[in-house]
Amino acid sequence: MSNKKSNYRKDAKSISVEVKEADELLAFLLKVMSNRSRNSVKSILARGQVTVDDHIEKQFNYNLKPGQRVTILKNKAAVKQDVLIGMKILYEDEHIIVINKEAGLLSIATESEKQQTALHQLMKYVKREDPDNRIFVVHRLDKDTSGVMMFAKSEQVKRKLQDNWNQTVKERIYVALVEGKVSKREGYITSWLRETKTHLMYSSQTPNDGLFAKTRYRVIQGNNEFSLLEVSLETGRKNQIRVHMQDLGHPVVGDKKYGSKKRNAIGRLGLHARTLTFLHPVTNKQISFKADIPASFLNKSK
Known part of the structure; x- marks a missing residue:
């Protein structure tokens, strides 16, 4: 394995390596951490100290693809406590x-x-x-x-x-990677949400049959396989976006619970809370925070 800067980064807290060829995660880690025993590497995986691109991955047989980046956080006992x-x-x-x-x-x-x-x-x-x-x-x-x-x-x-959540929070914006090409560039979905005894949420169009939910969306980019949507919550119900994307006919990638039928192309759920804007509870000043759109969402929807 090459140690060029382009594919291998190391600092006091972590090791980051770019995947050059397809491999299973455990096999890949055993090569990267050749000085550790198999059981030691498996323990690092099980503790959630390994991320692939933008998500924690614990599955030993997770299939890596060229271009992905694997980051290994060093043993918690050996790093600073602020990790x-x-x-x-x-x-x-x-x-x-x-x-x-x-x-x-x-x-x-x-x-x-x-x-x-x-x-x-x-x-x-x-x-x-x-x-x-x-x-x-x-x-x-x-x-x-x-x-x-x-x-x-x-x-x-x-x-x-x-x-005072509804008055305090001024903006909650998510991005959702969904299956298929969303033809309508923007719109909104409304329904009344109910929950089954098995904790599955579902939509009803009968007025007042559950909790009213409203979701706005617009297409950021997309292709025939995937669409990347900006989704704004006008109500905050349990699993609201996931149910409404299913209602739209374009379930969230990786969401088997709410309609996804395809193989998970990104190894995680295609849902990300991008922006939270709210009034500070003490100063009452409006502040806003953003988290970058995951690279896998952008790459799959180009």
């Missing part, structure tokens, strides 16, 4: 923290995963300064959705944000 896996802090003050979350990272704990979450990591991060510091969830992103996410540093700020 946050699967996220980047965009903004922080004494009241809030705004992050760019990668696809594959849970927002909060589940029964099967307690520690590898955005909340748990940020809690440890703020407690280093003061053991009494805490972090509070304001809103969530699905595990497989990337992008801008905000947390509060006090119960009071959390309540103020949540109680």
Whole structure:
């Protein structure tokens, strides 16, 4: 393997390598980290310390393609304590923290995963300064959705944000990579959303049969296979964009739960929270944060 700058980057916290030929992820990592045992490399994968392009990847047999970039975060015990896996802090003050979350990272704990979450990591991060510091969830992103996410540093700020969410948040813009060519360049979708006993959301056109949901979209770019849409939420319902893209006849890439029938071309869900604009809960000044559109979304929709 060549160590030219064009395909191999190394710093104090990570190793980043460009894929030159098709390979399975574990086999590729064993070559890159030839000084480590197979079990050690498998553990690094299982802990979520490996990203492919713009998402965390834990599958040993994930198929790599030439041109992708694999980044390996060094063993957590060997790096500075301020390393946050699967996220980047965009903004922080004494009241809030705004992050760019990668696809594959849970927002909060589940029964099967307690520690590898955005909340748990940020809690440890703020407690280093003061053991009494805490972090509070304001809103969530699905595990497989990337992008801008905000947390509060006090119960009071959390309540103020949540109680006045519709007035506080001025803009929530997502980008969605969807299947097929969307012929209508822009439009909006409305329905009433309901949830089944198995937690699946679905649309109803019967007035007041569920929670009203409205989604606006416009086509950024596309081809015959994929379209990249800018999606604005006028209401914030559970799985709203995913259900409405299914209603549009163009399900989100990789979204088997809501209508995707094709092979997942990007190895993740094609949904990214690009922009969050809101009034600061204390200063009342309007601030806005953006997370770049994932490269895989742009490449597939050219």
